[in-house]
Amino acid sequence: MSTINKSLNRLYQLVEASEKGYAVAACSVNNQAIKVLFKSYAKKRATFKEEIWAEMQRLGSTVKPASSILGAIHRGRVTIFAVMTIGEENIERVVLKEVLLGEKVARYYYERILKKDLPETTRAIVQKQYEDVQQLVEQAQSMLGKNGKKLIIWLYDAEKDADKAVNQLKTSGYAIQSIQKHGLSASQMYTEKSIKVSETALSGAVGGAIWATIGGLLVL
Structure with a gap:
């Protein structure tokens, strides 16, 4: 396997872990707007994964990368933290922090691979x-709160209801540039059920053991 395909192999694993992570994050929150947002992120990652695999094939790879155990552990951590947290708003914040952590790791790896000598298409x-x-x-930083501001997301079934909410915000004094409205089509939603019960149980058990060990060390 070429050096470039080795890097793309790791990137594929990272993106796949992110895809499944967002699916778990969506299941871990009750806020429907955030749930839909996470599912749309999972869909994007599924698309990224296929783009990377297509490029790997173009460069000579014939075997898809194996799933990453570290991704499974992180999904278990998200689930454990969500279950252990009391209060819907607190759960959302915990899950958002885990999402931000995962995205920062992804960003770091993308930055590393972009420093390499890559073919133009890659x-x-x-x-x-x-x-x-x-x-x-x-976006995750803004949803958690940044520089005294916080991004709030609402979900509406009909465009007219969304338009009404936008007008109410304008009337309340919100600057027009601080308000955004986006439509979400069915094609943008994540539907793949690729996370097996056995994998979720394993990731939860392994992740729990790791964090229980760390917690025990901290207590000592």
Whole structure:
């Protein structure tokens, strides 16, 4: 396997872990707007994964990368933290922090691979995905609260209801540039059920053991 495909192999594993991580994050929150947002992120990562695999094939790879155990551990950590946290708003914050952590790791790896000598086509794919990851880092930070401001997301069934909410915000004094409205089509939603019960149980058990050990060390 070439050096470039080795890097893409790791990137594929990272993106796949992110895809499944967002699916777990969506299941861990009750806020429907955030749930839909996470599912749309999972869908994006599924698309990224296929783009990377297509490029790997173009460069000579014939075997898809294996799943990463570290990704499974992180998903278990998200689930454990969500279960242990009391209060819906607190759960959302815990999950968002884990999402931000995962995206920062992804951003770091994208930055590393972009420093390599890549073919033009490969660089274009990685750069485009990196820019999307960077946007998600900023969005997650804004949802947690940044520089005295916090991004709030609402979900509406009908466009007229969304328009009404936008007008109410304008009337309340919110600057027009601080309000955004986005439509979400069915094609943008994540539907793949690729996370097996056995994998979730394993990741939860392994992740729990790791964090219980760390917790025990901290108590000592």
